[in-house]
Amino acid sequence: MAEILRQLQTDTWSGAVADAAAPLGVDGISVSAGSGSDLPEILWSSGGLSDGFEDLQVTLGEGPGPDSLVSGTVVRVHDLTRVREDRWPALLTEASVLAVRAVFCFPLRIGAITLGVLTLVRSTPGPLTPVQSDDANALVAALTKRVLDLGFPLLSSPEDGEIVYHHAVLHQATGMVSVQLAVPLAEALLRLRAHAYSNSLNLTDTARDIVARRLRLTPEPPQMTAVDDADED
The missing domain is CATH 1.10.10 (Arc Repressor Mutant, subunit A)
Structure with missing residues (x-):
């Protein structure tokens, strides 16, 4: 993780995020930027489960990612099959098709301001280990700085840099x-x-x-x- 955090300071930062999946023990990672109830912009996604889950949250307008963005707090879902049905009724039904079982959303924050969310998804249930949680928090700190470096709010157009605006x-x-x-x-x-x-x-x-x-x-x-x-x- 120390090497991944070092790489986040370089132009190969997106590749470094992908490498973080293994030490964090997850199957997918995505990084979004946004604030409050605004539609988040996906800055980067590892594909597969992450792409499917992010598109599902945007389609339905509900899920741990939007909750984390609005509240500015970490949302940990150790097992989606054990979540109350009335919390995210549509998401819980559709997520089972994607085979997503655990989701962990960490807000990218500067003081009281939330800049975005780091979302980790996994096909097996269970919590992150204490070491994985510490690594995730370190990754969040580095990504928050990266989002600030990109500019927040995101005012540049795709032609101004390498960021692809998924939405x-x-x-x-x-x-x-x-x-x-x-x-x-x-x-x-x-x-x-x-x-x-x-x-x-x-x-x-x-x-x-x-x-x-x-x-x-x-x-x-x-x-x-x-x-x-x-x-x-």
Whole structure:
């Protein structure tokens, strides 16, 4: 972990985060930036379980990640199958399909300000060991500095650096739906989430289809109709 923390100070920081999975005893890691109830921006993800779980949380708008971001506190879920059904009702049902059993979310904080969340996912239940928890806290401290170095709030465009904004297309699609249906942005995002969830679709893929004008939400959610090529102009 000491070597990983050293690498986080270099341009190869994303590779260092990936290497942290082994000492932390987890199957996936993701790092997001955001604050309060805003939609978090995924700065980096190890893929696989992490990608699926992050997309699920964004689609449903609930989960340990959003809770950690809003509260600014660590959220440890040793076994998702033992969580109260009313805590994250939709997430608990869908997460079982992804084979995610344990989730650990650590807020990236500067004083009272939460900048983002480090999310660790694992396919087996159980807590982190004391050493793994200490390592996770050390990783959080290094990542918090890294997020600050990138700029917070994140004001730069993808062309300004190497950061890929995973949810940029979702922001764009939300704006398009807001204009098309004459509804606030918050309601437009709910419409997108409702359609993706009710049709068992990936939220990001749904957003891409809307931006590409292959799909269009109708005034009655969550229905969506295909747009003919002749209508795209």
